[in-house]
Amino acid sequence: MKLSFRRGGRRGPLTKALPALLMFSGIAWTVACSRSAAKSPTSITDKKISPNPAHVGPVTVGFHLSDAAKPVSGAQISLEGDMTHPGMAPVFGVAHEVAPGQYQGNLTLNMPGDWVLLLHVTLPDGRKLEDQIDVRGVQSS
């Protein structure tokens, strides 16, 4: 009896599923690689919020902006407060420089719960920077 290996005949289930597996691997690879973005040398430090713990109502957000340990002056900074649960209106504000590299602004938190405050920074050279402050458990005033 003559045995032969067929090529191009009926494909097995694994071969049929190969495109899907490849696509899934591609997605997984993209996800893994997307987390490693280049770091900016400019940093936001000494982030503070008062009152602490925060209550519903106005809060003051303060932080220090520096580049290679030198304070960065003249940055344009907008503040945004979002609740961690989707579906709630964000709140907006602006931070101003109160000392070289030191910025401060106000936001009005209008609901108890968990908030994330976003700092949208435009540096004097036009570069953009974002950072966030997690404010957990804002309580009723």
Place this chain on the structure above:
Amino acid sequence: MSQASTIPEPEVLDSLPRFDLLHVPVVGRFLRWRHARSVSQIPLLIIGVLMILHGLLGPSLAPKNLATVLTWLHFRGVLALTILAAGNFFCFACPFMLVRNAARKFFRPRWNWPRALRNKWLSAGLFVLILFIYERYGLWASPWLTAWLIIAYFGTALIVDGLFKHASFCKFVCPLGQFNFAASTVSPLEVAVRDQQICTTCETKDCIRGQRKPGSELVILQRGCELALFQPRKVGNMDCTFCLDCVHACPHDNVGILGRMPAEELITDPIRSGIGFFSRRKDLAALVIVFTFGALLNAFGMVSPVYVVERWLAKLLHVTQAAPVLATIFGFFLIVEPIVLLGTAAWTTQKLKGTQRPLIPSMVRYSYSIVPLGFGMWLAHYGFHFLTGLFTVVPVTQSAAASIGLSLGHPHWLWVGVPMRFVQPVQLGFVILGFFGSLLVARRLADEDCPEHPMRVFIPWAAVALMIWLASVWLIFQPMEMRATMLMSN
């Protein structure tokens, strides 16, 4: 003319033709089309894939991500409102089944679902598990976890239905499906036969066997019911995915999507195809108990008093971890509270000599009466998030499109939804509707159980409904707190 003469007799009402969605122009024609389900599933599949991609690759902030916005605001809200207004049309358009059907072209399932698991215990447990994971890991606040939840759903559906025949995933595993089954018992539409007489003379039974190729019995041209619901003996929406396979398979065009009185199937106890007697199904009773008390629990997790309870429990248990505290709260809501409330009502009914049923069968029988209340609370909760966040999908979509270079305009982040002051009356309306629904079911069950003294049965169960309703109203008026658990933030 006297008023009595203007009210038709019940027999006359029964003989009136029932509303049939399949006879409605356009909609009916579409649903009767063989590919209607696939065409409905494809957009949801595309949206599901986009949600997964955005959840994994997009912003980590939940209000800015399609995975969290669509899952926790829009999907849940639309789902609940659709079940209230029509029926289980989410299962009809379920994208998991589209993927499963595609996969079954490659992998033929070999086994039947294990006999020991042919009940709702597993799915009720998974339902509780999802609620627990939701609270413990704050799924609403994590696009990444939400995306993985969707992936896990697709994966589980593929694995289960890749290994086991028929619709094992839908009937015995899917927690979301069980939610839909329980909720759709109060829907105004059901898939049912138009004329029982035609079924009695039917010889092919294609609605369950499937349409076979003439002369070749092994070749199925149109699948019959995969959930083992034989149309002539099917009662109500329990276990019905609205797949409409029976509609397409019936050679006599005798299956429709018919109108009925909401919750009608809860007030009768005939033997049901694929289910048996409601009154003998402890697993099904456990499911509806989890469904109802889970509604209260899920809402309780988002109001201010939960902080106090969590802190108190943490101190009492000497723990700093969220899991044991949450487990205690879950145990109270889903085990202690139902046993105390339903057990007391069943015991009181016995003492009043209202029913001859033993304690547990009595609890099982009347547990179905609280389904409308449970659904009312889910509607109030999901309706709140849906309505107050209705328009948030617009800026999130604009932002997502911008991230891949498509311009849909500058995101309107202040587009949110209906103001809370308008939503609260709607929420109240839902729980009032649920309360009256539960009273009606309890009363009808009492009439059937104890025709001589129905009030002896009705009053204890009405008291249970009243207590659940009061708890629901109290929850609605509590200040909302959009948060993770307090202990997680420590």
